[in-house]
Amino acid sequence: MSLSRRGRNTKQRKLIMEAVQSRCDHPSADDIFISVRKQDKKISKGTVYRNLNILAETGSICHVRVPSADRYDSRTDMHYHMFCASCGVVVDAPIPYNEKYDKLAEEISGFRIDRHRTVFEGLCSECRKKYEEQDTNKQINK
Amino acid sequence: MSLSRRGRNTKQRKLIMEAVQSRCDHPSADDIFISVRKQDKKISKGTVYRNLNILAETGSICHVRVPSADRYDSRTDMHYHMFCASCGVVVDAPIPYNEKYDKLAEEISGFRIDRHRTVFEGLCSECRKKYEEQDTNKQINK
DNA sequence: AAGTATAATAGGAATAAATCCTAATAGTGA
DNA sequence: TCACTATTAGGATTTATTCCTATTATACTT
Numbered sequence: 001m002s003l004s005r006r007g008r009n010t011k012q013r014k015l016i017m018e019a020v021q022s023r024c025d026h027p028s029a030d031d032i033f034i035s036v037r038k039q040d041k042k043i044s045k046g047t048v049y050r051n052l053n054i055l056a057e058t059g060s061i062c063h064v065r066v067p068s069a070d071r072y073d074s075r076t077d078m079h080y081h082m083f084c085a086s087c088g089v090v091v092d093a094p095i096p097y098n099e100k101y102d103k104l105a106e107e108i109s110g111f112r113i114d115r116h117r118t119v120f121e122g123l124c125s126e127c128r129k130k131y132e133e134q135d136t137n138k139q140i141n142k
Numbered sequence: 143m144s145l146s147r148r149g150r151n152t153k154q155r156k157l158i159m160e161a162v163q164s165r166c167d168h169p170s171a172d173d174i175f176i177s178v179r180k181q182d183k184k185i186s187k188g189t190v191y192r193n194l195n196i197l198a199e200t201g202s203i204c205h206v207r208v209p210s211a212d213r214y215d216s217r218t219d220m221h222y223h224m225f226c227a228s229c230g231v232v233v234d235a236p237i238p239y240n241e242k243y244d245k246l247a248e249e250i251s252g253f254r255i256d257r258h259r260t261v262f263e264g265l266c267s268e269c270r271k272k273y274e275e276q277d278t279n280k281q282i283n284k
Numbered sequence: 285a286a287g288t289a290t291a292a293t294a295g296g297a298a299t300a301a302a303t304c305c306t307a308a309t310a311g312t313g314a
Numbered sequence: 315t316c317a318c319t320a321t322t323a324g325g326a327t328t329t330a331t332t333c334c335t336a337t338t339a340t341a342c343t344t
Contacts, residue, residue: 008291008340029330044294049331051292065207069330082253094250101237102262108236110267111224118260120244125252150311150320171301186323191302193321211301 006058012036012043016051020061026071026081026090066090066119078115084124086131093120148200154178154185158193162203168213168223168232208232208261222260228269235262 019035020027027035033048052072056063064071066083071090080093095118106113123131161177162169169177175190194214198205206213208225213232222235237260248255265273 010292010340012293042294044296046295046332046334047293065209067207080258082247082251082255084253085256091251093247095243095247101260105224105235105237105262106264109224109233110270111226111262111264112270113224113262113264114227115264116222116260116262118243118258120247120253120255120258122248122253122255122257128252128254152311152321154322184323186325188303188305188324189322195302 012047013051021074026073028069080118082120086127154189155193163216168215170211224262226266
């Protein structure tokens, strides 16, 4: 398992890994902290942050950078994300990772490219509805 | 000019806009603060942050999310970025914005998509050299 | 199985980006 | 010129994340 790829395999690290794997909602570090605290009353925030970073570095989990707080998910393949600017929900995007971009960018730029990260921004279907209702009401009240 | 698209056109806002436009190094909010302070000894950090946000919202400048501190640039067209994980430099990516992705993601997901943001990660050519030298030395010392 | 080196932890302090608050100021439309 | 109110300066505050240190526990060695 990819857990043991780096350093010691502590109870805490296993717990954090399982917590990420058990959810599909792209939790933040604090969400994970709250989650693992239920099983280990002593685990500290520093431990959660440190291990999430380690797990992300070794490729055991995925790190998503979005406004307000970073998120994590347990998919290990490269993939894109969608972010709702209204409610903050994060979901996986239905667009395949484009490896050609990395090669192309590397060739043209002189950078060594490891990967790219793509986040789609907009409104999730629920928030979209709310906004559309508001617009309709405005229309009616005029 | 797109400056006046929202609210009042204050000296401070103009100064901040000009500061962003005058550089090509994707400065952070703090970089801009230091820069505009040279011309306006009284301007405050809050003003810089607020105006950068306003200018980014109205599309007058571009907001780039990268580790440690967000960056800004004066290009108004959608484009991608490259980030050096070693020295933190940010440059524009030589890959054209792919509008098809937005339509596709919208159709498949039910989200309303406004845009996507892509950041390539790796090493800039200078940092790349340093790493390659290190590796060579390791090889030699073995 | 015991010994041991040291990675990792708990707990909390420290850092830093970004936002928020309020009285004072200055654009802007009339 | 007046009056309205968006914006500002300055500083306090918030919040995500990292850092610090004595202590603990993992995993290697024998």
